[in-house]
Structure formats: C-alpha cells, structure tokens
Amino acid sequence: MTTQRVLVLGGTGRTGARIVRRLAERAVPTRVASRQGEYPFVWEDRATWDAALKGASSAYLCYSPDLAFPGVAELIAEFTQRARELGVNRLVLLSGRGEEGAQASERAVQTTAAEWTIVRSSWFAQNFSEHFLLGPVLRGRLVLPAGDVVEPFIDLEDLAELATAALIEDRHANTVYEVTGPRLLSMHDVAAEISAATGRSIDYAPSTAEEFMADLARDGIPRDDTQALAELFEEILDGRNATVTSDLESALGRPCRDFADYARRSATSNVWQTGFQDQR
Structure with missing residues (x-):
C-alpha cells in the first residue's frame, strides 16, 4: 500500500488510543473516529459512516460492548x-476468542473486504484497571461468575502492537490471529497478582450472574449492559478458552507481556489507589 491513511474506530478507547499512539510514532496519517471529536462516529448512526471512511485506505474495527451481541x-x-x-x-x-456470536461478524469482514485481519482476543488484562472490573478491584473484592476457570489474559499493549502492524504491513493480510497472554490464571490468581502489586488485600468471590450484575450496578453501569455481560460471561467462562496460543508471540517476534508486569505498571500509575473510588 503506497498511500496510507488509517481510520481508527473508537480511537479514544482502550485499544484505539493505543493504536493511534503507535501510528503517530510511525508518522502514519491517522483519522480518529469516536462519539465526540472531529470525526464523530456511532455504529448505529449510518449518517456518521461516510465522513469517517472517505479517503482512508485501511480501518480498525471494534464494537463496544461486545461483537457477539445480537444484531451486531x-x-x-x-x-x-x-x-x-x-x-x-x-x-x-x-473479535472475541471463543465467542460463536462474534464469528458471524468475522465472516462478514472476510467475505467483503479486499484484505482483512481478524484479531481474536482473550480477556484484556486492562479490564481490571480501565473498564468494568476497576470498581470491584477498588472495593477489594472481585465478584464474577467465573468459578475456577482459567484465562490467558492479554496485555492491550501487545494487542495494539499487532493491530497497528496489521493495519500498515502486508504480511498480516488475510490472517486470523487467536491471541492470548503467556500463561493461564484463575480469578484467584488475578486477585493474588493485584494484591502483590498494590500491597492491598484483593479477594475473589465466585458469584452468580445476579450477584455480578448487582456489583457492577454499584458503579453506575446500566442494567442492560450488566445483564448482557453476565450472559456473555456465563457462555464463555466454561473452560473453552483455557489454553495459551503462540499466535501473538509469533506475530510480534518476542515474548508476550505477563499479567504480573501489567499489574506492576498499573499499581505504579496509582489507578488502584483506594481513594480513587470516591472520585468516580
């Protein structure tokens, strides 16, 4: 691709902002599309699509809260x-790893796009510091319907590095990457890692879906969103993703970041300070 202008949907979000930063470091012309900004973009508002798309040569697609939701x-x-x-x-x-509902969206992209890359990801480590699980960490109690299931949490810095390369490098075209972190952790392990990094006591409390929804509601998350998340978690937290893949390490050409490294970085940033909860 000789002339590049990359469109990043959700360019101010968790994955998008990291991709935008990496594109800037490479001096790649980039268009940031989000709900607010120079290029307003809302998936459900088709009138916002063309202004974001026109003139772009490649685009990063992400859908929040989840690609597997009905109608997406x-x-x-x-x-x-x-x-x-x-x-x-x-x-x-x-895309999401182990989510059958997300695969319909994958097929739509694979069928229509001239070149495509699917990044099928495990759970984000940053869910515990930048998203819906921050509140439970601040309260010192992870309430999740996860039982003793293990998950290979991925660091978003690694995912963003791969996605950036896929947007501007030919070698990733027409490839499905199923990406994970380097080791499996239970929620008990996650609580222990965050406890060690922060010097605080973080516990894990296996819960029902209703208990999980009630806990997230304490952070002002709408019931429809908490219910959808609970249903999705009950579907995929059944052990189907309890394996580590080498796709990310092979694509990056280096070892993946470990959850313990993520926990130490987050603790240093003070995002898990108990006083932060009072400012939400």
Missing part, C-alpha cells in the same frame, strides 16, 4: 460493504 453481525456486514464501496480495502477487526 448485520451492522458489521453493512459497514464493511460501505467501506469497500468507498475504497477502504484493508480492515482489521477486533
């Missing part, structure tokens, strides 16, 4: 077709 696959298919019509030939889609 149809939306992704329509957007992918419009991107192709406007000359956006390379798409990089963030």
Whole structure:
C-alpha cells in the first residue's frame, strides 16, 4: 500500500488510543473516529459512516460492548460493504476468542473486504484497571461468575502492537490471529497478582450472574449492559478458552507481556489507589 491513511474506530478507547499512539510514532496519517471529536462516529448512526471512511485506505474495527451481541453481525456486514464501496480495502477487526456470536461478524469482514485481519482476543488484562472490573478491584473484592476457570489474559499493549502492524504491513493480510497472554490464571490468581502489586488485600468471590450484575450496578453501569455481560460471561467462562496460543508471540517476534508486569505498571500509575473510588 503506497498511500496510507488509517481510520481508527473508537480511537479514544482502550485499544484505539493505543493504536493511534503507535501510528503517530510511525508518522502514519491517522483519522480518529469516536462519539465526540472531529470525526464523530456511532455504529448505529449510518449518517456518521461516510465522513469517517472517505479517503482512508485501511480501518480498525471494534464494537463496544461486545461483537457477539445480537444484531451486531448485520451492522458489521453493512459497514464493511460501505467501506469497500468507498475504497477502504484493508480492515482489521477486533473479535472475541471463543465467542460463536462474534464469528458471524468475522465472516462478514472476510467475505467483503479486499484484505482483512481478524484479531481474536482473550480477556484484556486492562479490564481490571480501565473498564468494568476497576470498581470491584477498588472495593477489594472481585465478584464474577467465573468459578475456577482459567484465562490467558492479554496485555492491550501487545494487542495494539499487532493491530497497528496489521493495519500498515502486508504480511498480516488475510490472517486470523487467536491471541492470548503467556500463561493461564484463575480469578484467584488475578486477585493474588493485584494484591502483590498494590500491597492491598484483593479477594475473589465466585458469584452468580445476579450477584455480578448487582456489583457492577454499584458503579453506575446500566442494567442492560450488566445483564448482557453476565450472559456473555456465563457462555464463555466454561473452560473453552483455557489454553495459551503462540499466535501473538509469533506475530510480534518476542515474548508476550505477563499479567504480573501489567499489574506492576498499573499499581505504579496509582489507578488502584483506594481513594480513587470516591472520585468516580
């Protein structure tokens, strides 16, 4: 690709902001699309699509809260077709590992885009510091319907590095990456790692879906969102993802970041200071 302008949907979010930063470091012209900003973008508002897409050569696609939610696959298919019509030939889609509902969106991208990369990810380590599990960490009690299931948590710094490369390098085209962190951890292990990094006592309390929803509601998360998350977690937290892959390490050409490294960095940033909860 000789002339590049990369569109990053959700460019101010957890994955998007990290990708935008890396593109800037490489001096790649980048268009940041989000709900607020120079290029407003809302998935459900088709009137916002063209301004974001026109003139872009590649695009990073992510859907929040989750690609597997009902109706999202149809939306992704329509957007992918419009991107192709406007000359956006390379798409990089963030997908979920072990989510059958997300695979319909993957197929829409694979069928329509001239070049595509699917980044099928395990759980983000940063969910505990930048998203819905921050509140439980601040309260010192992880309440999740996860039992003793183990998960290979991925560091978003690694995921963003791969996604950035896929947007601007030819070698990642038409590839499905199933990416994980380097080791399996239970929620008990996660609580222990965060406790060690912060010097605080963080416990894990296996819960029902209703208990999980009630705990998230304490942070002002709408019930519809908490219910959807609870249903999704009950679906995928059954051991189906309890394996580590080498895709990310192979793509990056180096070892992946470990959860313990993430926990130490987050603790240093003071995001897990108990006083922060009172400011939310």
